[in-house]
Amino acid sequence: MTHPNPTTLSPSIVAEIADHDLYQMISRHNELYEKCGRDEEPSADLVSEMCSLELRIAARPAHTKIGLIGKQMVIERACFSREAMEVIEAILADDLARIG
Numbered sequence: 001m002t003h004p005n006p007t008t009l010s011p012s013i014v015a016e017i018a019d020h021d022l023y024q025m026i027s028r029h030n031e032l033y034e035k036c037g038r039d040e041e042p043s044a045d046l047v048s049e050m051c052s053l054e055l056r057i058a059a060r061p062a063h064t065k066i067g068l069i070g071k072q073m074v075i076e077r078a079c080f081s082r083e084a085m086e087v088i089e090a091i092l093a094d095d096l097a098r099i100g
Contacts, residue, residue: 012064019067022060026070029053033077054078058088062095071095 009017032050036042058075062068075088 015063
């Protein structure tokens with residue numbers, strides 16, 4: 001299989017590729033969030049996976065507007081401490097500066 005030369009790809013395509021894992025994590029978090037809302041008492045495994053994804057999503061750089069919007073949605077749903085939110089807000093500021 002031949003891979004495209006990254007120097008010939010448009011910046012928007014490169015950004016989409018860079019956000020692929022972020023999109024997958026957000027999609028999985030959405031699935032778990034919906035399941036959690038349907039369950040009277042969500043399992044510890046479900047809650048644990050959601051919390052793990054929330055941390056990974058918050059820490060991962062976003063390279064596209066849609067990635068940033070999804071990331072912000074997850075962060076709004078999560079229950080981060082004030083101290084954690086200070087770090088997350090700095091990460092989001094970096095994301096905004098990168099995306100423009």
